[in-house]
Amino acid sequence: MMNTALRPTALRLVGAGLLVAAGLQAVPAQAWSLSLAAASRRVFLHVGNGTANGDNGTINLVTATLTGAQLLSGTPQAMTSNSTQSGSLYGDGYTTCPTPSTQVIVGASYRRSNAANGPASATLRVTSPASLTNAAGDTIPFNQISWTVSAPGSGAPNVIPAGTFNGATQTLATIPANTYIENCHTFSYANSAVRAAGTYNGRVTYTLTSP
Amino acid sequence: MKPLRLPNTLVLLAGLCAGAALAGTHRLEDPLSHTVPPTAQMEWLPQTPGDRDGGMETWVRVNVQIDTRDWVGRSGRIYMVLPRDQASSIEAVWTANGPLRSGRLVSGERALVWAGTIAGDSLRDQIQVRLRSGPDWQSASRRLNFHFELDTD
Numbered sequence: 474m475m476n477t478a479l480r481p482t483a484l485r486l487v488g489a490g491l492l493v494a495a496g497l498q499a500v501p502a503q504a505w506s507l508s509l510a511a512a513s514r515r516v517f518l519h520v521g522n523g524t525a526n527g528d529n530g531t532i533n534l535v536t537a538t539l540t541g542a543q544l545l546s547g548t549p550q551a552m553t554s555n556s557t558q559s560g561s562l563y564g565d566g567y568t569t570c571p572t573p574s575t576q577v578i579v580g581a582s583y584r585r586s587n588a589a590n591g592p593a594s595a596t597l598r599v600t601s602p603a604s605l606t607n608a609a610g611d612t613i614p615f616n617q618i619s620w621t622v623s624a625p626g627s628g629a630p631n632v633i634p635a636g637t638f639n640g641a642t643q644t645l646a647t648i649p650a651n652t653y654i655e656n657c658h659t660f661s662y663a664n665s666a667v668r669a670a671g672t673y674n675g676r677v678t679y680t681l682t683s684p
Numbered sequence: 685m686k687p688l689r690l691p692n693t694l695v696l697l698a699g700l701c702a703g704a705a706l707a708g709t710h711r712l713e714d715p716l717s718h719t720v721p722p723t724a725q726m727e728w729l730p731q732t733p734g735d736r737d738g739g740m741e742t743w744v745r746v747n748v749q750i751d752t753r754d755w756v757g758r759s760g761r762i763y764m765v766l767p768r769d770q771a772s773s774i775e776a777v778w779t780a781n782g783p784l785r786s787g788r789l790v791s792g793e794r795a796l797v798w799a800g801t802i803a804g805d806s807l808r809d810q811i812q813v814r815l816r817s818g819p820d821w822q823s824a825s826r827r828l829n830f831h832f833e834l835d836t837d
Contacts, residue, residue, distance in 0.1 A: 564732030
């Protein structure tokens with residue numbers, strides 16, 4: 474009888490000990506925790522004067538003022554710019570466009586926090602109307618204006634390539650996620666035909682999209 | 685048979701009770717610790733040539749209260765631990781205002797925040813924590829579960 478009475482007692486004690494040990498392992502200690510959301514997907518674009526990580530409503534003007542002789546020469550004419558933006562907005566303030574009076578800096582970035590946060594790249598485009606027009610309704614085809622690119626000190630000065638406006642929407646560059654690109658655009662007027670006197674205006678619009 | 689069984693049981697229970705007194709690493713309770721705000725949103729850091737993808741950052745305040753009742757009189761070192769939750773690392777850099785030490789750790793690591801002989805029932809401090817990571821998360825949000833552990837002498 475003694476033996477049979479003690480066995481269950483001993484088993485119960487061992488069982489209770491194992492339960493305590495299991496409890497110590499299974500219940501985690503409290504800790505401070507934080508629910509953290511990733512930064513929102515973002516595109517950033519500046520053309521000419523811009524503000525790092527902010528809005529800037531400036532619309533810069535690129536101009537060519539031709540004398541009669543220049544008009545008749547048929548020689549392409551360099552255009553000037555009222556942009557004053559010489560420094561990069563790429564965090565280091567590098568002087569990407571040392572002569573902004575003849576250059577327009579174009580910079581763009583696309584950022585996403587994870588692969589499910591948006592497409593792998595964004596697209597930089599420029600849209601131009603068919604023509605520049607003057608007050609009398611005369612026109613100059615927008616394809617009379619083209620641009621070259623530069624980026625002193627950069628290993629990829631053509632990251633946004635040179636081109637000619639086509640009076641429609643053109644794709645300029647594809648920007649991989651979490652990449653910033655920029656260079657300087659210098660515009661010229663082809664001057665391939667004699668035009669009626671007047672001031673011709675037209676606006677091109679650059680867009681950066683990540684659908 | 686009877687004399688053998690009872691001593692076995694007693695040895696097991698004695699071992700369980702003596703566990704707290706052994707030198708080693710022990711996870712500490714801090715149920716009253718909390719962050720302000722309770723959730724946080726990362727913001728983009730500027731991209732630079734030296735840090736091309738820029739990464740993300742946010743700041744939170746943490747009111748820390750570590751329960752040390754079970755360890756009064758023991759000497760050792762307390763560490764803050766951030767277990768790795770995904771491949772993308774989080775860096776935490778904090779400034780303490782009270783007894784805890786300021787420091788830095790990356791997920792998967794621990795960092796010393798206190799050393800000495802535990803004198804009271806709790807260790808309290810308010811720390812300002814800066815969290816940074818790369819833009820390489822596996823999801824749009826994640827939960828960071830910090831905790832404290834004690835290495836006793």
